Amino acid sequence: MPALTAKAADGTVWLCLSETRGAQAEIARLPLGADRTFDLSFIHSVSRTPVIDSYRVEGGQVLQTHEVFVAHGAGLPSVANDMDATGWRHEDGRFILEMNRLTGPIPLRIQAEFRNTLTVGGSDLHLADLGHAALTLAPCDEEMSQ
Template identity: 35%
Template sequence: MSNRFGINRKGRMNVRLFSFILALIFCIILAMFPFDDALVIRDSQTGRLLWETPVDNGLSFGIRWIHSIHRTPVVEFFRVEGSELVEYQMSFEDYGIGMNNQLAPGEQLVNRNGTFYVENMHRLFPEIRLYIGQVRANHTLLFQGEEIPLRTLDRPGSSITIRVEKRSIIDRLEGSTS
């Protein structure tokens, strides 16, 4: 039996099946398209995803570690700007051996209540690579009020990479640990 356009029942089923398949392909392609920025931490050797969270431009985080000589905390503060990470401030308690002793133009060293701050920094990084301390460094990610010891994400002594990546829905299903 045909309708007024000359399409029979079998033809309508084929059109519906074709439309369904086309819509499914469109959804799969859309799910694979990377459109979301995320701050990710990966194992530098294997590329294995260790941690991720969605981020917006301007979001900030810190990395705290214990200085191997002074044995006092150092905190480096970063902000997401597009696909780059900008170090904008650093704080530490003891100024001496092993600490950077040169400021870039515009940076200021101030002492507030016994803590040194390097302010007005604008150091750009496409990514941050570091080795998770094995003895006393205790590298810790400071993110939105949380403290995440990096040794809980990968073994001490391993190299990690922190960067901003474009992530798709499929990437997120890969296994977000944030």
């Protein structure tokens, strides 16, 4: 199998999931589409309602672009002037916070009951199925090969 890098010759950007703890081994490597976007969805631990966080990779950096939720709860935005917000609206029973927030690598605690899901190119990856309690998501390093 040929080595895969973070940005293939055809311009494909790769997203890596790695162990947060232990050896920090790479668990999965996923190609992002031409728009270089992905979503993380989960059930909020306090409000028990769905949340979708949307991201884009630009210049090797992860930017959060939207957060969509149905109920305010701990850790969710509640005002239009939230950090890095560029827009705020209520639409079809959902709150949508638009933003341009640089996140860096994203550490994730995974619990099956909260349905942590990574969506890339219309395909869902249920993160609990990977068998790790903690993962870190980031663009793959250019030098990294599979």
